[in-house]
Amino acid sequence: MPRTTDAKERLLAAALDLIWSSSYGAVGVEEICARADVGKGTFYHFFPSKADLAAAAYEAHWLEVQPLFEAVFAPSIPPLERFQRWCDEIYEKQMELYRRYGHVCGCPFSNVGSELSTRDEKLRQKSAEMIERSMTYVVQAIGDAMRAKLMPKRDAREAAEDVAACVLGQILHAKILNEPEMLRDLDRIVLRQLGVTAAPKKTVLFSPVRSPRKPKSAAA
């Protein structure tokens, strides 16, 4: 066993994978340890409890996906196209998980929020925080879109919450129906919610958003 240990990282990755593709309650500590190939003692050497590991795993996952958010929502990209790219990333990621596990796994943050909001205040807050961080980018893009007169003016924060609801809801619905193709046109719902009158469908064609995409972690 190497001195410089990566057991902690393996535990974080194993926890995220297992909980995402299943659920918090249905995944046992033993199972996570087995996947990470460590003993149970190692688990409790690094994390005081299962809930703490979950919170840490989500934090680590955010650090992993944040660069993707930065790229997808880059100010250099036309505002409305950012939403399309974001939706495409979500679709690709869910497709990847669907191929691997046979299930639409949904948004990892809202999954744990839905399951544990009424039971574990700490994980509820963590879930809320992760979604809030994602929404930051949406708020920015909406502000830019309004300034560019690409959509009707309104409160950006409020509009972003509406968009978040649409995205979370469609992902959830796709999970319940186990039908990943429901997410192919996620951007349609978002743009409609923003009051965009079906204009920017061509921007998709301008840049290769849909077909060749590097798959990477993405979630609402």
Next chain:
Amino acid sequence: MPRTTDAKERLLAAALDLIWSSSYGAVGVEEICARADVGKGTFYHFFPSKADLAAAAYEAHWLEVQPLFEAVFAPSIPPLERFQRWCDEIYEKQMELYRRYGHVCGCPFSNVGSELSTRDEKLRQKSAEMIERSMTYVVQAIGDAMRAKLMPKRDAREAAEDVAACVLGQILHAKILNEPEMLRDLDRIVLRQLGVTAAPKKTVLFSPVRSPRKPKSAAA
């Protein structure tokens, strides 16, 4: 003990209450039995498993709320007003649960769907079926709204799916933030999704939709 037993109904009610306000995984059979005031043997006399009880509880809950759907989505009511009434019912119900349990409990059908879609195919299907039944009314209302030229014409089924996503998503977001007031203006998101240009706010004033409402079970 009376010959005509209501133990089954008490079990169904207890299961719905406990699972709705907590989660499927976090609620034990023992706990359900205690709430229903029956022995564990009685549980397994009526239901072959915990999952079967849950499915039966959702079925029973649907029978309970269906009349409310019929009333809220009655053809005699102007189409767009039906959505407002529906959203108001959701808000009232969630507020009621929030007052009782201190938590936004969310939609019982999507809760179980989110938690168990990847683990229990039978409950996933049940969850999907419940949401589909609700959507029937939405499809009808959208069709009526389009015929009355109250909203832009498009595929009614597709529009209903978009509406369902918005509603499910906003309820989920409110649950995660534990903020029931997020649901006060649920109809705003729905109408925006339908492309209604902020017109029918007055219809709310015409009939007493918002203030005096009989609280009853309602969910997406």
Next chain:
DNA sequence: TGCCCGCTTGACCGAACGGTCAATTGACGG
């Protein structure tokens, strides 16, 4: 009256749960 049978019970089962801990390992600094 007495049998029948739907209903009810709670002790009990093996398994799995989250979590503990004394013992061991092995890379590093002195």
Next chain:
DNA sequence: CCGTCAATTGACCGTTCGGTCAAGCGGGCA
């Protein structure tokens, strides 16, 4: 070369899980 200590292990803890079962109860009916 040794002492130190983070890292690691897996047996073990008490509890709780979903589920089983032999036995008892008691209204309805023959």
